[in-house]
Amino acid sequence: MAYTVTIEEEKKEIASRYKDMLKDTYQTLSNEDKLMIRKAFDIAADAHKDQRRKTGEPYIYHPIAVAKIVANEIGLGACSIAAALLHDVVEDTDYSFADIEQIFGETITKIVNGLTKISKLQKDQNASIQAENFRKMLLTLNDDVRVILIKIADRLHNMQTLESMREDKQVKIASETLFIYAPLAHRLGLYNIKTQLEDLGLKYTENEVYTDIMEKISESKEEQEKYIESFTKTIKDSLDHEGFKYTIKGRTKSIYSIRRKMLNQGVSFDEVYDKFAIRIVYQSSVKDEKFDAWKIYSIVTDHFSPNPNRLRDWITQPKTTGYESLHTTVMGPQGKWVEVQIRSSRMDEIAEKGYAAHFKYKHGSQKESGLEVWLNKLRESLENPDVNAVDFVEQFKLNLYAKEIYVFTPNGDIKSLPKGATALDFAFAIHTEVGMRCRAAKVNGRLTQISKELHSGDQVEIITSKNQNPKLAWLDIVKTARAKSRIKSILKDEHKVIAKEGREVLERKLRHLKIKLNEKTINELVNFFKLKTSFDLFYKIGNGSIDNQDLKKYASQRSNVLMHFLKSRINRPTAIKEDNSKEEVTANYDMLVFGKEEEKLKYSLSKCCNPIPGDPVFGFITIKDGIKVHKRNCPNALSMQSQYAYRVISAKWIDSSQQGFKATLELTGVDNVGLVNEVTKVISGILNVNIHSLNISGDEGFFQGVITVHINNNKQLTNLIQKLLKIDGIEKVIRNTN
Numbered sequence: 001m002a003y004t005v006t007i008e009e010e011k012k013e014i015a016s017r018y019k020d021m022l023k024d025t026y027q028t029l030s031n032e033d034k035l036m037i038r039k040a041f042d043i044a045a046d047a048h049k050d051q052r053r054k055t056g057e058p059y060i061y062h063p064i065a066v067a068k069i070v071a072n073e074i075g076l077g078a079c080s081i082a083a084a085l086l087h088d089v090v091e092d093t094d095y096s097f098a099d100i101e102q103i104f105g106e107t108i109t110k111i112v113n114g115l116t117k118i119s120k121l122q123k124d125q126n127a128s129i130q131a132e133n134f135r136k137m138l139l140t141l142n143d144d145v146r147v148i149l150i151k152i153a154d155r156l157h158n159m160q161t162l163e164s165m166r167e168d169k170q171v172k173i174a175s176e177t178l179f180i181y182a183p184l185a186h187r188l189g190l191y192n193i194k195t196q197l198e199d200l201g202l203k204y205t206e207n208e209v210y211t212d213i214m215e216k217i218s219e220s221k222e223e224q225e226k227y228i229e230s231f232t233k234t235i236k237d238s239l240d241h242e243g244f245k246y247t248i249k250g251r252t253k254s255i256y257s258i259r260r261k262m263l264n265q266g267v268s269f270d271e272v273y274d275k276f277a278i279r280i281v282y283q284s285s286v287k288d289e290k291f292d293a294w295k296i297y298s299i300v301t302d303h304f305s306p307n308p309n310r311l312r313d314w315i316t317q318p319k320t321t322g323y324e325s326l327h328t329t330v331m332g333p334q335g336k337w338v339e340v341q342i343r344s345s346r347m348d349e350i351a352e353k354g355y356a357a358h359f360k361y362k363h364g365s366q367k368e369s370g371l372e373v374w375l376n377k378l379r380e381s382l383e384n385p386d387v388n389a390v391d392f393v394e395q396f397k398l399n400l401y402a403k404e405i406y407v408f409t410p411n412g413d414i415k416s417l418p419k420g421a422t423a424l425d426f427a428f429a430i431h432t433e434v435g436m437r438c439r440a441a442k443v444n445g446r447l448t449q450i451s452k453e454l455h456s457g458d459q460v461e462i463i464t465s466k467n468q469n470p471k472l473a474w475l476d477i478v479k480t481a482r483a484k485s486r487i488k489s490i491l492k493d494e495h496k497v498i499a500k501e502g503r504e505v506l507e508r509k510l511r512h513l514k515i516k517l518n519e520k521t522i523n524e525l526v527n528f529f530k531l532k533t534s535f536d537l538f539y540k541i542g543n544g545s546i547d548n549q550d551l552k553k554y555a556s557q558r559s560n561v562l563m564h565f566l567k568s569r570i571n572r573p574t575a576i577k578e579d580n581s582k583e584e585v586t587a588n589y590d591m592l593v594f595g596k597e598e599e600k601l602k603y604s605l606s607k608c609c610n611p612i613p614g615d616p617v618f619g620f621i622t623i624k625d626g627i628k629v630h631k632r633n634c635p636n637a638l639s640m641q642s643q644y645a646y647r648v649i650s651a652k653w654i655d656s657s658q659q660g661f662k663a664t665l666e667l668t669g670v671d672n673v674g675l676v677n678e679v680t681k682v683i684s685g686i687l688n689v690n691i692h693s694l695n696i697s698g699d700e701g702f703f704q705g706v707i708t709v710h711i712n713n714n715k716q717l718t719n720l721i722q723k724l725l726k727i728d729g730i731e732k733v734i735r736n737t738n
Contacts, residue, residue: 010058014045017061021068026075026353033078037067039103040082047093054164062157063088069153073193075353080146083111087150091116107144114147115154149188155181156193159200174204189321189354198256206259213255216269224250224276231278231332238299244292245283251341252276266734274329277339281348289344290315293326296342304330307337315347317406320416322350408459417454420479424450427462428483435486437464451477469494495539502542509541509548513555528554592629594619594651598662603627603651609634619649662692663717664736665724667705671698672729679730682723683709689720703729706736 005013018041022034029037044063051059067084070076082104089095090112101109159177162170178201185194203210228250239246253261253275261272280300284292293315300306310329318324324347332338343351403419407426415429423443427450428435438450442461454460470490478484506525507517515521522534529546531537540546594601603619609631611617616632620640629651630637640648667679676696683691689711696705711717717735724733 014058014060014064017064021064021071025071025081027077029078036078036104037081037085040085043095043103044085044089047089047095051092053161055161062161065157065160066150066153069156069193070150073353074149074153074190076146076149079107079111080150083108083115083146084150084153086112087115087154111144111147111150114144115150148184149190152181152185152188152190152193156196159197162200162204170204174201177201178205187321189323189350191323191351191354195254195256199254202256202259209259210255213258213269217252217255217275220275224252227333227336228276228278231338234303235300238302239296242295242299244296247281249279249281250276251279273337274339277341279341279343281343281345284344286346289346293342293344297326297328300328300330300340300342304332304338306330310339317414319404321354325351405454405456407454407456410459410461418479421454422450422477422479423448423452423454423460423462424474425478425480425483426454426460428478428480428486430462432486434462434464435483436470436490437466437468439463439465439468495535498542499535499538500542502538502540506538506541509551513551515555515558524558525554528557591654592617592651593654594627594649596650598654601627603629606630606634608636613653615653617651617653619651620644621647621649662708663711664706664708665721666734666736667696667703667707667724667730667732669703669731670729671703675703675727675729678727679705679707679724682727683707683720689716
């Protein structure tokens, strides 16, 4: 739709949006604050006056929207609001950092500078450089965490207005949002923003799934509201009788989390039983709020039976993000499970605003908060130069969504660790030196190995030894990014010393074999021993993994290299003939399919190796040009597959005249006589669908089955599933995508 608005209407709209942004700020603003924000707005409006967004709207709409998210949803103060208004001024206009500093001072300039750096970094497309850029972006946490918070607000508004972008841009930005920004918002306690980012990310990466779930939520909304009303009516009298001041509201689970639950549990939308939660927010003093929470819990469970396995107490032990709440799942009316969240108004503010509310309620006498502990750990990881940037991003992301356990030191102090952490992780959480010298552990008074997985409530004592040193196998034991980075760093230092000695030993041994150590020889040795780098070679020589006998084999092979070459030339036609005899490459071998599912995807043939139909090939997902197809023996194959393994996709040529794909279906239901016959009849009745394998077993009236079929496309598979579900006795049919 074309954007057609007069200049006067635009001016009124800009003024209206600015007033709306200031209307409900979380922090109380002084007159001085308002004057500073107004000055920032005037400069931004002037600087961006000739700029337009892709929708045709004035560019200033974007900074105002970001400032509104910062002021209302994240709840930051005047400096952050002003910085949000100015965040694109230096990058996109004639204003300099010196101009900003002269007008607004050092703090706002520092924040704007951090935001400008991030914006410049994100224009680089290379994967490994992107990872390094992400680490640099997070380094702004060392200066001011507000930079990241404003950047998250900026990303949220970009996602809210993404429909004006090209489709490929939408997918890229949405994928990046789901990969980094949503987990980061979650870890900083910005749960509302995290939910919006996830839902919008799903909208642009899996639009059909997003629309389907959204429509189903909308259809069930009226029924859900009636259910919430009947549930709350039951407990309101008891809460009123006890004199509580409270509000009760229903909260629908996000589209993204419903989708994740459907995938993780292999269930349909209707089978997700906790699609909404009921939240009770009560007024209380800080002194009494814990007591009041358990009192409300008692009232709820007096009326409805609780599920003993679904009680979550984050009031006694808050999450490291500062999140506090008491969650229980109870059996509500009509035999439906309902999650009930109980929290004070203070806890609710922290859950809604995260960082801002967390620090608003913090008193100087309090212990260091979980969020600050996490930020300090993050800074340590960021400042470790020995951690590979891509590894760092993977480790960082792993720790963003990790569920937590709480374990005790011998003195009774609590340490928070991700679920699955071991005694060795705990040792490194105490101190790097304790981790390095960790020999064993006592868990709940019993001596155990350092690989012992810990659980909430365990009391752990670490036993150290001066003679103990980190081992390579430790990397398979630990789960935390902190422990992994420390072990890698220590091992790398030790490996460097061994590798240095190894090079000297190698040079000496090759001299005896009349071979000169140079770059060509090193490359030959690396290939001969099937290693990745020269460092690996020197290290293996240094630690004795490669001995004199191995080097003599290399020398022997080297002297006969010509003979080997001639042999390979002579034998090559035979090898090709044998290979061709297995599967004749016909003229119809003109179609490429990708991945386990043998999907048809858009691609182009690479110019570096010029593959032709029938060649063994693989696909490489590029940033700009989609999938590029390379021969398996392409000169660039090794480099691509080792450095960018996550972007490599299997591919093969197929005969288009015999096109078909394999799909595996899992069936469950009630075992009836003649069921197998009914299933095979349905499958054979659909044109061009053949059974590849069939395995159905029954036990006490219940059956489970796995069927692999050849189908032509997804539409045909959907049709097959619908027909199978109509067979008497079959209750569920799901596609196994593993």
